[in-house]
Amino acid sequence: KPPIIVRDFAPALGLKPFKLISELMAMGVFASMNQTVEETVAVKVAEKFGFLLEIKHRGDAAAQQAKLAEKAKKKKDPNVDDPKDLVPRPPVVCILGHVDHGKTSLLDAIRKANVVAGEFGGITQHIGAYQVTRGERKITFLDTPGHAAFNKMRERGASVTDIAVLVIAADDGFMPQTDEALQHVQNAKVALIVAINKIDAKGANIDQIKGQMQQRGIASEDWGGETITVPVSAIKGDGIDDLLEMLALQADVLELKANPKAPASGIIIESQIDTGRGPLATVIVQRGTLRIGDAIVCGQHWAKVRAMFDDQGNNVKEAPPSTPVRVIGWSGAPDSGAEFKSSKNAREAENIAEEEEDRLRKLAAAQAAAPKESSIESLF
Ligand code: GTP
Numbered sequence: 001k002p003p004i005i006v007r008d009f010a011p012a013l014g015l016k017p018f019k020l021i022s023e024l025m026a027m028g029v030f031a032s033m034n035q036t037v038e039e040t041v042a043v044k045v046a047e048k049f050g051f052l053l054e055i056k057h058r059g060d061a062a063a064q065q066a067k068l069a070e071k072a073k074k075k076k077d078p079n080v081d082d083p084k085d086l087v088p089r090p091p092v093v094c095i096l097g098h099v100d101h102g103k104t105s106l107l108d109a110i111r112k113a114n115v116v117a118g119e120f121g122g123i124t125q126h127i128g129a130y131q132v133t134r135g136e137r138k139i140t141f142l143d144t145p146g147h148a149a150f151n152k153m154r155e156r157g158a159s160v161t162d163i164a165v166l167v168i169a170a171d172d173g174f175m176p177q178t179d180e181a182l183q184h185v186q187n188a189k190v191a192l193i194v195a196i197n198k199i200d201a202k203g204a205n206i207d208q209i210k211g212q213m214q215q216r217g218i219a220s221e222d223w224g225g226e227t228i229t230v231p232v233s234a235i236k237g238d239g240i241d242d243l244l245e246m247l248a249l250q251a252d253v254l255e256l257k258a259n260p261k262a263p264a265s266g267i268i269i270e271s272q273i274d275t276g277r278g279p280l281a282t283v284i285v286q287r288g289t290l291r292i293g294d295a296i297v298c299g300q301h302w303a304k305v306r307a308m309f310d311d312q313g314n315n316v317k318e319a320p321p322s323t324p325v326r327v328i329g330w331s332g333a334p335d336s337g338a339e340f341k342s343s344k345n346a347r348e349a350e351n352i353a354e355e356e357e358d359r360l361r362k363l364a365a366a367q368a369a370a371p372k373e374s375s376i377e378s379l380f
């Protein structure tokens with residue numbers, strides 16, 4: 001902060017220094033030739049002589065700015081994507097709804113439509129997620145039993161789902177778990193599409209469902225609301241293509257993007273130990289591209305990716321954003337819903353995983369050592 005010195009300040013105001021000194025004195029400020037004048041005082045004096053004194057710490061500000069820019073440049077955050085690296089990615093869709101309203105049947109129907117439309121695939125395997133291709137577009141479906149995965153991910157604050165399809169049986173209507181699922185979707189701020197299923201069933205009443213939707217503030221588009229609603233029959237296959245089209249449309253609206261160039265990270269969908277192949281985990285890549293040979297860590301487990309497969313059992317060499325793959329090469333089975341991240345190499349991955357294991361072990365030991373409250377029963 002450059003000081004305002006009487007000797008320099010006086011001529012700037014067109015005054016002799018002694019005149020300035022006496023002016024200051026009149027204001028109760030006693031300053032000699034080589035002393036500094038406070039900013040607020042200087043502004044007042046200047047005003048008295050018809051000047052507007054603006055104090056800009058130009059030197060300081062410019063230097064500070066440069067320093068900040070330098071800093072920002074140096075530690076370019078590797079977790080933040082440069083917008084020019086972002087490219088469109090497929091939506092990740094989950095299917096929710098009340099017991100027996102047809103979630104599994106719908107997932108099967110979508111997968112079957114895809115297999116029929118596409119080439120002869122391998123044997124369908126349940127890996128917890130699959131991807132269908134519709135024209136040029138891909139859509140990823142989470143195929144996990146019940147709401148388990150969705151809830152677990154929400155608990156952890158990680159979110160993998162972009163669009164939720166709420167299945168409501170046309171012959172049954174909203175049920176407790178339908179409302180519960182709707183609540184989850186709204187809390188998670190995930191896009192909603194309603195599939196009114198079982199339209200072939202006796203007693204199916206589409207309008208009744210739409211009325212119930214309106215009562216809940218999620219009126220269907222054709223009822224003047226905003227909720228995309230598709231009547232389907234998972235059993236007969238009616239409306240499945242419409243549903244896929246609406247999902248693709250919704251994905252466009254959401255403008256989903258990711259950086260395929262970044263180191264891969266994503267979410268564990270499910271995992272298990274296979275007697276032949278060791279621990280397996282199905283993951284969805286959210287950012288970056290996962291490749292064979294990559295080292296990844298998830299909690300106390302790590303993997304050097306030995307092989308990857310899709311839900312048809314096909315070998316996959318690389319998995320860009322929104323791709324579900326089953327990964328082989330894990331040290332143990334990672335938790336579903338947990339996040340995985342890339343490491344520089346296997347050694348680093350192993351170290352990070354071991355540190356985490358150590359931390360968890362100590363935590364468990366500390367908890368075990370903590371004095372327990374004895375209950376009345378145990379005293380007897
Ligand atoms: P949970 O996993 O137990 O919660 O059930 P879910 O929602 O996965 O339902 P699921 O697909 O198992 O279907 C339940 C029953 O409804 C089965 O008997 C299906 O055959 C029947 N169902 C499913 N979709 C349709 C449909 O479009 N029309 C008719 N008529 N029946 C259907």
Ligand code: MG
Binds near residue numbers: 103
């Ligand atoms: Mg089911």
